Amino acid sequence: xxxxxxxxxxxxxxxxxxxxxxxxxxxxxxxxxxxxxxxxxxxxxxxxxxxxxxxxxxxxxxxxxxxxxxxxxxxxxxxxxxxxxxxxxxxxxxxxxxxxxxxxxxxxxxxxxxxxxxxxxxxxxxxxxxxxxxxxxxxxxxxxxxxxxxxxxxxxxxxxxxxxxxxxxxxxxxxxxxxxxxxxxxxxxxxxxxxxxxxxxxxxxxxxxxxxxxxxxxxxxxxxxxxxxxxxxxxxxxxxxxxxxxxxxxxxxxxxxxxxxxxxxxxxxxxxxxxxxxxxxxxxxxxxxxxxxxxxxxxxxxxxxxxxxxxxxxxxxxxxxxxxxxxxxxxxxxxxxxxxxxxxxxxxxxxxxxxxxxxxxxxxxxxxxxxxxxxxxxxxxxxxxxxxxxxxxxxxxxxxxxxxxxxxxxxxxxxxxxxxxxxxxxxxxxxxxxxxxxxxxxxxxxxxxxxxxxxxxxxxxxxxxxxxxxxxxxxxxxxxxxxxxxxxxxxxxxxxx
Numbered sequence: 068x069x070x071x072x073x074x075x076x077x078x079x080x081x082x083x084x085x086x087x088x089x090x091x092x093x094x095x096x097x098x099x100x101x102x103x104x105x106x107x108x109x110x111x112x113x114x115x116x117x118x119x120x121x122x123x124x125x126x127x128x129x130x131x132x133x134x135x136x137x138x139x140x141x142x143x144x145x146x147x148x149x150x151x152x153x154x155x156x157x158x159x160x161x162x163x164x165x166x167x168x169x170x171x172x173x174x175x176x177x178x179x180x181x182x183x184x185x186x187x188x189x190x191x192x193x194x195x196x197x198x199x200x201x202x203x204x205x206x207x208x209x210x211x212x213x214x215x216x217x218x219x220x221x222x223x224x225x226x227x228x229x230x231x232x233x234x235x236x237x238x239x240x241x242x243x244x245x246x247x248x249x250x251x252x253x254x255x256x257x258x259x260x261x262x263x264x265x266x267x268x269x270x271x272x273x274x275x276x277x278x279x280x281x282x283x284x285x286x287x288x289x290x291x292x293x294x295x296x297x298x299x300x301x302x303x304x305x306x307x308x309x310x311x312x313x314x315x316x317x318x319x320x321x322x323x324x325x326x327x328x329x330x331x332x333x334x335x336x337x338x339x340x341x342x343x344x345x346x347x348x349x350x351x352x353x354x355x356x357x358x359x360x361x362x363x364x365x366x367x368x369x370x371x372x373x374x375x376x377x378x379x380x381x382x383x384x385x386x387x388x389x390x391x392x393x394x395x396x397x398x399x400x401x402x403x404x405x406x407x408x409x410x411x412x413x414x415x416x417x418x419x420x421x422x423x424x425x426x427x428x429x430x431x432x433x434x435x436x437x438x439x440x441x442x443x444x445x446x447x448x449x450x451x452x453x454x455x456x457x458x459x460x461x462x463x464x465x466x467x468x469x470x471x472x473x474x475x476x477x478x479x480x481x482x483x484x485x486x487x488x489x490x491x492x493x494x495x496x497x498x499x500x501x502x503x504x505x506x507x508x509x510x511x512x513x514x515x516x517x518x519x520x521x522x523x524x525x526x527x528x529x530x531x532x533x534x535x536x537x538x539x540x541x542x543x544x545x546x547x548x549x550x551x552x553x554x555x556x557x558x559x560x561x562x563x564x
Contacts, residue, residue: 073140076117077101080150093147094119096173109223112230126158134163141165141233146195152202165533167229170196170214209532232529235387240269244375245338248347251372256513259463272375281350284328295323303431322445326358340368340378345439356418356446363421369397376461377515384522393520394423410500411493418446420490426452434488451492458516470531471512473541497543506541506550
């Protein structure tokens with residue numbers, strides 16, 4: 068999905084009391100606002116002035132039209148004047164797309180020397196938006212409220228964040244995940260209710276035998292495998308044994324063949340995310356390493372050990388972060404550095420970390436894995452760059468889904484890692500490791516996450532609001548006791564819904 072192919076429809080509310088001349092002025096002002104939003108260069112999607120609505124029927128019509136449009140990712144509502152909110156009930160009831168309430172006004176400053184009642188009647192967003200806000204709250208409609216002048220960079224950034232979340236919602240509602248093999252046996256947290264996920268989130272998850280992939284791998288020609296292996300050599304620092312003439316070149320060709328076959332399987336089925344598990348890879352010579360890494364770099368979501376929730380989340384966050392600096396990857400909290408003065412988390416996985424996180428040119432290496440019972444797999448090794456990031460997970464609580472976010476700071480490793488043959492990231496959780504880990508565990512957080520240096524907490528919270536899903540945030544202000552209380556309050560709230 069490319070965000071530039073999506074639109075946000077701008078809808079301005081008013082009423083007929085003001086007369087035709089006033090309505091023409093309101094429409095002109097609305098078009099000017101939309102032109103300014105698009106010209107700002109800060110929004111990932113185009114805003115389209117769609118309608119000035121003044122009657123219940125016109126509101127209902129535009130909401131139904133939005134529902135039917137595949138290009139419309141959401142709507143922005145603004146009450147330029149007073150717009151009696153009972154007019155909005157039918158439209159808001161029918162609306163199935165997310166919306167943002169832009170609480171702004173056309174003019175930034177009051178015209179002190181010329182302001183009169185005509186100006187006052189025409190520029191009533193200060194209380195027109197409150198009337199609209201009441202009916203949204205009365206109807207329990209989830210939305211984001213952005214306050215400030217439409218030319219304010221902060222307002223534009225809040226709108227941009229919401230647009231990215233709307234794109235994520237659009238993606239998850241049509242997302243297909245291929246679960247290649249089943250769940251890692253006896254593991255709890257990667258399981259979940261796939262029927263409820265499709266009903267609540269829209270994501271479709273189905274299982275496929277590893278034989279479906281093995282067959283497509285077998286169909287890959289030697290010429291195609293050799294061509295892709297040459298591409299590896301041009302993009303990555305190949306280990307000597309993987310280069311032409313090296314004693315492990317056959318392993319590189321096997322990895323290339325695996326990527327081409329797996330990619331064919333995913334494209335053929337229209338899947339944008341997938342899982343595998345090392346317990347169910349019969350017929351493969353080696354675990355998919357570089358193949359999975361490169362597919363993630365191309366935008367696919369991935370979850371190891373059958374973790375379809377993380378795979379779906381990874382794809383959605385890839386879409387939300389399109390065009391932003393920083394990478395997004397499947398991740399796992401692997402082990403700790405528990406130095407009291409500077410504790411760290413070492414995040415990694417056996418093989419599958421996305422090279423979009425790489426600080427430098429990845430090296431393409433081959434090493435024994437020690438698990439899975441397969442031949443030594445080829446993988447890309449690198450270290451993630453320093454900078455702020457979020458670790459995000461989706462949890463099936465049995466009666467609902469919970470999204471969990473921990474803000475972290477990725478750091479450079481304090482020492483070299485000459486024998487660690489995998490891609491990795493080191494981070495300090497906010498507010499600190501002890502508090503963050505305790506809060507994560509109290510919240511039921513899994514060991515698999517999506518780590519992103521592109522997507523921010525605000526976008527995850529907006530997405531959760533759109534989905535009607537619980538969101539728990541662990542950040543620099545978190546405390547264990549407060550998080551435990553929040554979890555209790557959330558339990559009562561979601562049980563009462």
